[in-house]
Amino acid sequence: MxxxxxxxxxxxxxxxxxxxxxxxxxxxxxxxxxxxxxxxxxxxxxxxxxxxxxxxxxxxxxxxxxxxxxxxxxxxxxxxxxxxxxxxxxxxxxxxxxxxxxxxxxxxxxxxxxxxxxxxxxxxxxxxxxxxxxxxxxxxxxxxxxxxxxxxxxxxxxxxxxxxxxxxxxxxxxxxxxxxxxxxxxxxxxxxxxxxxxxxxxxxxxxxxxxxxxxRGSLGWTLEVEGKAAHSSQVFSEKVGTGAIYETSRILTSFYNELSNEPNLTFNPGFIIGGTQVAMDEDGGGGSAHGKTNVVAQSTIVRGDIRAVSTEQLDQAQKTMQRIVTENYPQTKATLTFSEGGYPPxxxxxxxxxxxxxxxxxxxxxxxxxxxxxxxxxxxxxxxxxxxxxxxxxxxxxxxxxxxxxxxxxxxxxxxxxxxxxxxxxxxxxxxxx
Incomplete structure (x- = not known):
């Protein structure tokens, strides 16, 4: 300066x-x-x-x-x-x-x-x-x-x-x-x-x-969620839990409930795949998913961006999102990563x-x-x-x-x-x- x-x-x-x-x-x-x-x-x-x-x-x-x-x-x-x-x-x-x-x-x-x-x-x-x-x-x-x-x-x-x-x-x-x-x-x-x-x-x-x-600056993020594959008749049981798609839904809904009223802050999940097997394309712009209606989903991948008007706002939003990701439904786990660099605010x-x-x-x-x-x-x-x-x-x-x-x-x-x-x-x- x-x-x-x-x-x-x-x-x-x-x-x-x-x-x-x-x-x-x-x-x-x-x-x-x-x-x-x-x-x-x-x-x-x-x-x-x-x-x-x-x-x-x-x-x-x-x-x-x-x-x-x-x-x-x-x-x-x-x-x-x-x-x-x-x-x-x-x-x-x-x-x-x-x-x-x-x-x-x-x-x-x-x-x-x-x-x-x-x-x-x-x-x-x-x-x-x-x-x-x-x-x-x-x-x-x-x-x-x-x-x-x-x-x-x-x-x-x-x-x-x-x-x-x-x-x-x-x-x-x-x-x-x-x-x-x-x-x-x-x-x-x-x-x-x-x-x-x-x-x-x-x-x-x-x-x-x-x-x-x-x-506003922009930064990419990727959410990866893992559940326990099992017969759908056992979903919600103590041994099987909710599966990856329910956990992903919880996380995205919590993002919305806790952060959507923050002025000038937006976070958009623009891409999602989920099922028993998922594979994302190398460029991150597409992928494939396979599953059956009678099998609890094992994996999901979500990609999106977050836009904030200041570095402080971005940091606080990231902390909130990371906290939400750790509050998992039974038998699930999730990882949220943010891209390196991005456009600064x-x-x-x-x-x-x-x-x-x-x-x-x-x-x-x-x-x-x-x-x-x-x-x-x-x-x-x-x-x-x-x-x-x-x-x-x-x-x-x-x-x-x-x-x-x-x-x-x-x-x-x-x-x-x-x-x-x-x-x-x-x-x-x-x-x-x-």
Whole structure:
């Protein structure tokens, strides 16, 4: 964590934010003018990127999108590279750096991949009307990537980029993280250690009146239960007990009864098999079960995830779940394991709230209305979560407004492209000033 003296100075600087910049000066007018003059070019860039299939496992396609954006950033004076993802079985990331002379250090986060692999029927953009584009990844999140690039263009043309220190990371595996996770996300954590402020360009909940100051972390879990196989006529007897399926039902019901009312905490059993014999597939996404109605079930396997808004909430929930698992029905035993790593929570901090305050002021100064924070229940895990605990200030959801992410109905609102760029570029400019 950065020195307390720097944090204090930064907060003092930002507290005067709205007073110093309540009216747009020449620099901000230049930023806005540049964005308006270049919107058509960058809209076409977005269309070109959307038409390149970059499903996470299509390494060549992800790399191709990275090359497209790398060229744009290099033209703006960034040193850019496409890294290898061989160590975590993915395409790798686009990392671009600009070393300035003063002010806070910014980490800007996007991703190159989408959920639509080459076998998807959804491959190209089309216009639903004069402003709504339907296309794979238009909102999640090639639109956000283009917003980053156009914001850099505007800052450069306004003559302020040279003084700014910025690292841009567009990951190649946000939609399906590589393994091991610590290698997949190493660039993000290293960037966060360097930076003071992290800004993510996901599209949040698709509403341009919101940004994300808190994201829930996610962690996988596996429940394995063993009972005593026997003829069903002996179920509930002292010698046989209840069997694995009854015990599994007890555990899941107890999870629900004890934890479901905890604010911003969810835990979902998404996969279950049980019977006399069970076998889970190697990838953990399926399996087989065999049994008979007149035999007490011997085994069950349940896989799910848990999402929490803070590390403390996650720890407490895990303790409760582990206690429940030990309170077994007769002749049963159960084991609950949590996956290594996972996405950490991005807990709302004073610094994150300050970004919202500043962004809200920018939006109002530009005539775009007020902005509030997304409810963490509506903000899933994302790459910016890996900056938690490193940067002084973080916010996400600065990307292109859209709807129906991860479906063939995904859309982005092209009318919102220049608006979102103006908000982001002016925010960064103001934060960069002392």
């Amino acid at each position: 950065k020195r307390l003296s720097y944090i204090f100075a930064l907060c003092l600087m930002i507290s005067a934010f709205s007073v110093s910049y309540a009216q747009k000066g020449k620099t901000e007018k230049k930023i806005i003018k540049t964005i308006d003059q270049n919107t058509e070019y960058y809209t076409n860039l977005l269309k070109e990127a959307v038409n390149i299939n970059s499903g996470t496992m299509n390494f060549e396609g992800v790399h191709q999108v990275g090359e497209l954006f790398k060229k744009e950033l290099e033209a703006l004076g960034f040193e850019a590279q496409l890294t290898s993802g061989e160590a975590f079985n993915r395409s790798g990331h686009l990392i671009a750096r600009h070393n300035g002379k003063k002010g806070p250090k910014f980490l800007l986060i996007g991703h190159l991949d989408t959920v639509f692999e080459p076998n998807s029927p959804f491959q190209e953009w089309n216009m639903k009307n004069d402003s709504i584009m339907n296309g794979p990844g238009v909102a999640d999140m090639k639109g956000g990537d283009v917003i980053i690039i156009l914001a850099m263009k505007a800052l450069k043309e306004a003559g302020v980029l040279d003084d700014m220190s910025i690292e841009i990371i567009m990951t190649g595996d946000e939609e399906k993280s590589g393994s091991p996770l610590n290698l997949s996300k190493k660039a993000l954590t290293e960037g966060a250690e360097w930076a003071d402020i992290a800004l993510g360009f996901e599209n949040a909940d698709g509403d341009p009146r919101t940004i994300v100051t808190s994201r 991005l807990t709302r901090t004073d610094g994150n709230t300050q970004v919202l305050t500043n962004y809200n002021q920018v939006s109002q100064d530009l005539g775009f209305g007020s902005v509030t924070a997304v409810n963490p229940r509506n903000a899933g895990a994302a790459d910016i979560s890996f900056t938690a605990g490193y940067v002084n200030m973080a916010a996400d959801g600065l990307g292109l407004s859209g709807a129906d992410d991860h479906t063939i109905n995904e859309t982005g609102n092209l009318n919102m492209l220049p608006r979102q760029v103006k908000r982001a570029a002016v925010l960064m400019y103001r934060l960069s000033q002392k």
